[in-house]
Amino acid sequence: MTRLIDLSQEIYQGMYVYPGHLKTVIWEHHSHEETRKNFEGGFSYQSRGLLMSDHGPTHVDALSHLDPRPEAPSIDQMALDLFYGPALCLDVSFKEPQTYIGARDLDLALEGSGSELRRGDILLLYTGTYNRYHGTAAYLSQYPGLDEAGSNWLVEHGVKTFGVDAPSPDNPISRTYPCHMMCRAHGITHYENLANLEQLVGRRFIFVGFPLRIRQGTGSPVRAVAILEDERDERR
Numbered sequence: 001m002t003r004l005i006d007l008s009q010e011i012y013q014g015m016y017v018y019p020g021h022l023k024t025v026i027w028e029h030h031s032h033e034e035t036r037k038n039f040e041g042g043f044s045y046q047s048r049g050l051l052m053s054d055h056g057p058t059h060v061d062a063l064s065h066l067d068p069r070p071e072a073p074s075i076d077q078m079a080l081d082l083f084y085g086p087a088l089c090l091d092v093s094f095k096e097p098q099t100y101i102g103a104r105d106l107d108l109a110l111e112g113s114g115s116e117l118r119r120g121d122i123l124l125l126y127t128g129t130y131n132r133y134h135g136t137a138a139y140l141s142q143y144p145g146l147d148e149a150g151s152n153w154l155v156e157h158g159v160k161t162f163g164v165d166a167p168s169p170d171n172p173i174s175r176t177y178p179c180h181m182m183c184r185a186h187g188i189t190h191y192e193n194l195a196n197l198e199q200l201v202g203r204r205f206i207f208v209g210f211p212l213r214i215r216q217g218t219g220s221p222v223r224a225v226a227i228l229e230d231e232r233d234e235r236r
Helices: 032-038 103-113 129-133 148-156 178-186
Strands: 003-006 025-030 047-051 059-061 084-091 122-126 161-164 190-192 204-208 219-221 225-228
Touching: 084 103, 103 148, 148 178
Parallel strands: 084 122, 122 161, 161 190
Antiparallel strands: 003 225, 025 047, 059 190, 059 219, 084 204, 204 225
């Protein structure tokens, strides 16, 4: 039996976004009361306007966001298969906020998962940040991040794309952002602000997180979803 798990955070006005990014604003553009005056027979409609950063809610980064070279692709130029495919979720929630996730930590998480990480997989890292702090200011600063060795671990294991349930895969205290620099060097993109990853720890599944086709977008909000098959089949 197939089960879908929503990995996206709710989008709402006042939501916490990475410091410096555009705030999320939502307003009523048309109301039923206003629009029914323009029609006969009782028809009416409502609509809302949205103003947000392409890095505000649950989103994926374009390589142009990380790489200043003119040939770095924007989100509309990136291959769709980067945003879909077999995936595994590892538990690194044992790491304290503002500490570094190293290669050894990832080895331990993989060993403890009892699952196989295959080359070309999408890898999600459950840090526990969303579960602990979502909806509070602490969400923006109380999370761990990958160090250089941990970032290179992803490359060495052939990870296609990865994601975290935190505002960034880099430690918030870092001034060098080794994980983002790894992404720039190796052309690997990632998701930020995922949710509900505790439901996927140690499991293999299909990940879907397609971006909007934003011309020259530096990233895009996504509706990220995990597709879980029958537990008897998921480790095959």
